[in-house]
Amino acid sequence: MVDAPSLGEWQTKYEEWKGFAVPLFKEGKAKDAMAQYPWFTTQGEPFTKLNKPLSQARVGLITTGGYSIEGEQEAMRAYPTFGDEIPQVRRIPVDVDRSKLRIDHPGYDHKYAEEDVNSNLPLDRLAELVEEGAIGSLCENTIMLMGLQPNVTPIVEQTIPEIISAFKADEVDLALLIPS
Amino acid sequence: MSLVARGLEAEGIATSLVSVMPGLSSPARPPRQVIRRLNIGATVGRPHDVFGQRETLTKMLGLVESGECHGVVDKEEKKEN
Numbered sequence: 001m002v003d004a005p006s007l008g009e010w011q012t013k014y015e016e017w018k019g020f021a022v023p024l025f026k027e028g029k030a031k032d033a034m035a036q037y038p039w040f041t042t043q044g045e046p047f048t049k050l051n052k053p054l055s056q057a058r059v060g061l062i063t064t065g066g067y068s069i070e071g072e073q074e075a076m077r078a079y080p081t082f083g084d085e086i087p088q089v090r091r092i093p094v095d096v097d098r099s100k101l102r103i104d105h106p107g108y109d110h111k112y113a114e115e116d117v118n119s120n121l122p123l124d125r126l127a128e129l130v131e132e133g134a135i136g137s138l139c140e141n142t143i144m145l146m147g148l149q150p151n152v153t154p155i156v157e158q159t160i161p162e163i164i165s166a167f168k169a170d171e172v173d174l175a176l177l178i179p180s
Numbered sequence: 181m182s183l184v185a186r187g188l189e190a191e192g193i194a195t196s197l198v199s200v201m202p203g204l205s206s207p208a209r210p211p212r213q214v215i216r217r218l219n220i221g222a223t224v225g226r227p228h229d230v231f232g233q234r235e236t237l238t239k240m241l242g243l244v245e246s247g248e249c250h251g252v253v254d255k256e257e258k259k260e261n
Contacts, residue, residue, distance in 0.1 A: 002190035003183055039207040040183070045250035046190035047211050054241055060193075064181060108221040116227035125224070125233045135241065145184075152183065160187035167193055174194040174244050176237070178223050179181045179205065 002046050003156050011153060013038035018082050021150075025080060040152045050174055060139035060172035062163065064147040065113065065120050065180040066105025067092060076104040080148040086158045087149045091141035091166070094123055107148050108180050120180045139170050147180060182208035189250075196240035198223055202255075212243045215255040 021033035050057060066076050068090055076088050092101075098117050103110050112119040121142070129135045143163055149155060167175060182205050185195040189211045196212045199205035200223050205213060216236055218225065225233035243254050 002186050041207070042183070042186060042209050044190075045209070045211070046186050047247075047250040048189045048192050048194045049248075050194045050244050054245055062181070062184060109219075110221065112219065112222035112227050118224060118230075118233050119222040119227050120224055122224045122233055122237060125230070125237055128234075129237065129241075145181075155183060156187070160184055163184060164188060164191045164193070167188065168191070172193055174196070174241075175185070175188050176240050177181045177185050177195060177197040177210075179197075179199065179201075180221055180223055 001156055001161065002044055003040070003042050003152075006041060006043055007153050007156060010038065010040050014151065014153075018150075022082055037150065052173065054135050055133050056136045057173040058137045058139060058171055059126065059135050060143065060167045060170070060175040061094070061123075061126065061178070062143040062145065062175055063121055063178045063180060064105070064145045065103065065178070066146045067101050067103055067121060067144050069096060070100045070102045072100070075102070076144075076146045078104045078106045078146065080150055082151060084151070084154055086154045088146060089159060089162055090144035092144050093141055094127070094138050096123070098123070105146060105148075105180060113180075120178060122178070126176075136173075139167065139172050141166070141170075143167075181205065182210035182213075185210045185212070194244050196244050198236055198240055209251060211250045211252075212240075212247050213253045214239045214243055215253060217256050217258065 024033040
């Protein structure tokens with residue numbers, strides 16, 4: 001875990017911030033709380049060069065759009081979790097029926113995605129790139145996360161290893177990350 | 181998301197992150213980052229703007245292909261009128 005060694009020092013600052021920020025969130029003053037957020041400082045410069053042409057690469061997709069599948073999956077937890085709760089990770093098949101997608105994320109305007117899901121979940125655009133031979137193939141499942149995760153520790157210790165494991169099992173060569 | 185990118189790169193999976201809020205994504209130093217002047221919620225492109233959506237993805241893939249070191253950024257400059 002590349003960033004795990006930096007967690008200890010950060011956690012102290014985070015706990016101080018949490019005591020100040022949680023009441024503000026409850027008052028609807030998230031912006032004021034986030035203005036004081038202790039941004040996580042990373043060490044090291046991990047880098048992997050793609051060892052094959054894009055036309056042969058298997059591409060994984062990760063988004064924080066907070067989507068789930070209506071009627072098949074429970075809604076994602078739609079509020080910040082300040083404690084040790086492990087952020088939810090959903091898998092959504094890339095060939096999902098687009099009409100069944102539901103956005104649970106409360107932190108962004110859904111109007112663009114409701115008009116065209118490709119605005120922040122570009123499943124159709126990526127399928128076209130596969131069809132055209134620009135990329136080799138798509139990972140079977142999109143990894144879906146929820147934004148609003150102020151506690152970095154469970155992300156580094158639990159969420160990221162889960163994503164790595166899923167992508168390695170699906171032989172993903174490169175991942176596209178799309179926040180919302 | 182920057183930390184997710186870093187974790188994947190450390191395990192041998194190349195990444196490319198798109199950001200419309202570099203003030204939030206840059207502090208954790210993602211390995212490759214495409215900065216676009218788009219709205220939150222339309223991070224890839226405006227609804228039905230197939231050209232714009234493809235442009236974002238092409239830039240992200242291009243950075244994977246061309247990037248030679250950690251911290252490479254493709255930043256969209258403000259258009260002059």
